[in-house]
Amino acid sequence: MNTDIYKEGQVVHSPTFIDGHSVDIPILKVLKQDGSVYEGAQLPELEKEHAQKVYRSFVFHRVLDERMIAAQRQGRISFYMTALGEEATTVGGAAALADQDMIMAQYREQGCLIYRGFSLEDFMNQMFSNEKDLGKGRQMPIHYGSNELNYMTISSPLGTQIPQAAGYAYGQKLQGKDAITMCYFGEGAASEGDFHAGLNMAAVHKAPVIFFCRNNGYAISTPSDEQYVGNGIASRGVGYGIKTLRIDGNDILAVMNAVQTARKYALEQSEPVIIEAMSYRLGAHSTSDDPSGYRTKEEEAKWEEHDPVSRYKAWLLTQNWWDEEQDKALYEQYREQVLAAVKVAEKIAKPPVEDLVTDVYDEVPTHLQKQLDELKEHINKYPDAYPFTAGRF
Amino acid sequence: MNTDIYKEGQVVHSPTFIDGHSVDIPILKVLKQDGSVYEGAQLPELEKEHAQKVYRSFVFHRVLDERMIAAQRQGRISFYMTALGEEATTVGGAAALADQDMIMAQYREQGCLIYRGFSLEDFMNQMFSNEKDLGKGRQMPIHYGSNELNYMTISSPLGTQIPQAAGYAYGQKLQGKDAITMCYFGEGAASEGDFHAGLNMAAVHKAPVIFFCRNNGYAISTPSDEQYVGNGIASRGVGYGIKTLRIDGNDILAVMNAVQTARKYALEQSEPVIIEAMSYRLGAHSTSDDPSGYRTKEEEAKWEEHDPVSRYKAWLLTQNWWDEEQDKALYEQYREQVLAAVKVAEKIAKPPVEDLVTDVYDEVPTHLQKQLDELKEHINKYPDAYPFTAGRF
Amino acid sequence: MAQMNLLQAINNALDIAMAEDDSTLCFGEDVGHFGGVFRATSGLQEKYGKARCFNTPLVEQGIMGFANGLAAQGSRPIAEIQFADYIFPAFDQIVNETAKFRYRSGNQFDVGRLTIRTPYGGGIAGGLYHSQSPEAYFAHTPGLKVVVPRNPYQAKGLLLASIRDDNPVIFFEPKRLYRASIGEVPEDDYQLPIGKAEVVTQGNDISLLAWGAQMEMIEKAAEMAAADGISCEIIDLRSILPWDVETIANSVMKTGRLLISHEAPLTSGFAGEIAATIQNECFLHLESPIARVCGADTPYPLSLEREHMADHLKIYEAIKRSVNY
């Protein structure tokens, strides 16, 4: 090890710093805001039908976010998080992956699920934590998960999915699967120790995983210049010896292009790739947050000009793959569907009391069975105090 | 935040990876193995007396390591760790710092203590965990600490001192001290999440700390190419936006040069610096380890040629600041001193039973006083079973 | 005296601590300009500057490592962990470093000036990761002090004592009460003792012991029991580590019965330690088994939150069982 320092390499004889400026990180852009394509830009593989599906996902996303924010304000659900302004990173990511690829996301990636066809009912059942929720009503709204769609259930602790994705991908490789793992996280989560752990583990053990950083400028109220002082997250890829791309995250063709390239590389070379998508969180962090406490309307307005959805729509229009009439109809259709689905989901019963103790282990152990039995007896004594479960066992 | 991606910077229109090769990291070298200086090389500030003190530290270090390994083999102490081959990183580091700078080390940095004048008695009392040990006999051998010498007590969990050093340095800055913090760690420890945490915290909060990575090729049996696949640890500095130097760690003039430069920069700019010193752990990891299980004699032999002590001695000889007679006498003197000190230290009593419960808190709380009282009563019943403490209270 | 909610009382204590000592710092995720996601540090950056009250990068192990370093250096750091559920990435820094700093160095170095603040507890539809009560994890760690206040008055007095205590203190704040609990709080400086439980209400038939937001639950249950003619002695433990064995034992010698309630899951929760100690101290005085009414041994669920919780009804039933044993 290390003997090569006496053989080769650049030598200096007085201290010569390198630093964050020592590496140039170009940014990949394909689409201009007006829907035209940069000269010489490489387009992703994208047929008409596929392109329309992508756009429908965009519209569904916008409508879902808009309606669920309203539902939260009305007190119908307790919590929500939009991805306003960042939809290209997730819809585009999913559109560039294969369905068998595992997605391990942070929480703002409903765009992936939409693209993969998570049903409106599934969304609603999760948010209303009713008995039809695939997660059995145990987690806060937006903590989706779908085994069928290869979308790992969201877990709130930040960054934990990063080394997990390395391990997941390593397993895929070992078992010779034609699949990779896609791991999303925010530029805030990239400060966690688990980020360092996951990237280095993946690099050393050559796991076919794409680390996709949504750099949206904020972690709740903390702007990215109080999060790091290096050249974004991409500059860290160099340190791990991982192939790295920085892209315009509001440019869905750049996203697809990058993810297609990265997927191919990861699968063929059995190596991780990191992508940093530069974007902006246009909405509040969550329904519990009010961004006016930490940033200006002007700043937000500047980013509204770079809207990924209208940019992509402009391109579709130039392709003659979409028209304004279709557009209006689609928005209307989704709005109606979402409203209807809310009304259905909120009437579905909460999970049964047994679900308190199932899934802690593969089988309910003695001590939990005893706790459940005592609980049932207690509920029978005070049915009014436990309205969701009383009278149901 | 991030709006500048629409303003400036290099743009590409098809995916263009950057990776570990995207940054050149020159290595600083001053001294050749024959004691001559590279042409045009910048020498550190170093007067004759100082230069001799540095060399005496080297010799003391070699003698101490040699004798304590022997003492461990004889069963006189339970454990030891040498720094054979890496002494330039610590002796040179301490020699380039100011005495008021705090040193937070990993465990293989006895060279710093030697240079700062930790007494032979203090070394011995720690290793024999007797009642004169500054650490009250609580930790395994080599876990030295000295408040007086600004050397933080060693703690075994790896990497924990890295974010601590960032905090320590931030406090020094806030209180306007003319002092920085020097934080040592191995290339293995640099894989810990605390490394990522500490470097980023220091960078963002502008803490005057030098992160000094001793890259000695191994973490116990794990070679550095199973530890990381990037371009060493220095390449990570780029990602944190931290000024970074890579140096020949067996070249003490390069070490001093780098640390003097880094200290000046850290103090004046109030910013962290990272230094990666390339070296090699010539000995076993510890007295519990046998490197023949994981590396070859040939590899070791190659590194013996780059010995830092003989290299520096050759330079001193060319300066006429040292001669062979002095050399022989010094080795002899230290050998005798160490042997004598061992004999004294091993006869000193173990710490008193009260030290079981002191320093858990600033004062001994009720429950611990009760546990101590019961223990004393018990020891009085079975004095033979507790020979170190029986009959002493 | 002023009317304050629990958040205001905490903010007020932090303000006093920062005013009196230039080396006192407040930091954590979103703690700076924004004042924290619950606004506990509101206004402090404005008043004391960005160098003393600031946002950190999103890394709990870094926050605690940084805080340990600052405390060892002689500053007085008050580190916030945004939710107690997110304290686990910092577990090593707290359990292996903070707690053992003084001991391992033979008192040459210590981090006694450190205070860790973190909102804990359930009952707010927070699900698995915004509801946990992890005090027992830390109670098994010699070298730490662990404190939990039950109302604004207690919060201010105990927080000031924690900040000034020359040992590292984890200060768990009952977030369910942040705005819900309002009370009279002196505007001046005062401290309440760490390590001392408080007998809140005298009683004869059974001792009820809890801490933090759970105090409300035992108080409600005691009211129900009073209607049945059962006289409950209500005790707030306040300090989990070290804890006040004497006050609890004295109470149990008097009443002959003990019920302990906490939000955290039953198994290996801190009620276990208390029960084990008290059955030893008061063996001949106990008229019924020491009862524990705690969270179910599951992760904290969202929609079955009520079923999971140790609410006043479950406590009331357990009181009756104990008294009728």
Place this chain on the structure above:
Amino acid sequence: MAQMNLLQAINNALDIAMAEDDSTLCFGEDVGHFGGVFRATSGLQEKYGKARCFNTPLVEQGIMGFANGLAAQGSRPIAEIQFADYIFPAFDQIVNETAKFRYRSGNQFDVGRLTIRTPYGGGIAGGLYHSQSPEAYFAHTPGLKVVVPRNPYQAKGLLLASIRDDNPVIFFEPKRLYRASIGEVPEDDYQLPIGKAEVVTQGNDISLLAWGAQMEMIEKAAEMAAADGISCEIIDLRSILPWDVETIANSVMKTGRLLISHEAPLTSGFAGEIAATIQNECFLHLESPIARVCGADTPYPLSLEREHMADHLKIYEAIKRSVNY
């Protein structure tokens, strides 16, 4: 049958597990070529290849995160943490992730195939950071199983059961016994049940309960007590979580007395949970307070190790106190 020490028994179990299932992996710091610092994984890389038995970078949170991902994917990871003292950087991955993986996903995903192996315990002049027994930290975490073997035969059978159990298991290995404990071990495959305590020796006057290396201590103390005519029932708990209340309660109903001993500090150690549960289950049968003989409430010291430990003499004295109560 063959004579094996505890390390060999573990190595043998790992070998069987890797041979039977291609998706079984062993990894951790120095686990690969070198076979681990204690050599528990010796020869496995040679036999099964570098892809299935390998060194990881030095990052416990990464090892556990990687292992969680592998288990969720359907592989069967056996992750080693070099010393239990160094498990804390992985605490979040274990407590917030491993333990809650199945529950939070509604059983859509799980990490049931995961096994964590780690050497624990003191008595080897290891000082603060090579001596800890952290089982109680994990016992407060629903979703985990926690297992501790006392000898080579138990180690092999329990480890094979842990690897095959469809729940994540933390397997604590008593490192003091690695080479010191030697016994007959079948070379063939076998399993011992998880969740079941074992009555090692029948007795009438008092039940003694421990696990792992501490079993030696209670056995020695029982011998001393036998000389005084005291008949001890000796029980190995084996599984800390879930634990076998029934076997312990049955024993205590018979003997009327219970002593629990563990290496970890007393306060909030797992003996507290056991004592709290058993005083409830066996209230009317107890003839003396349940005794706990545990480590002192301090970090683990080097030179005062003997004074700190719950040795056979302290246990013997406690037996007499209990019987003479």
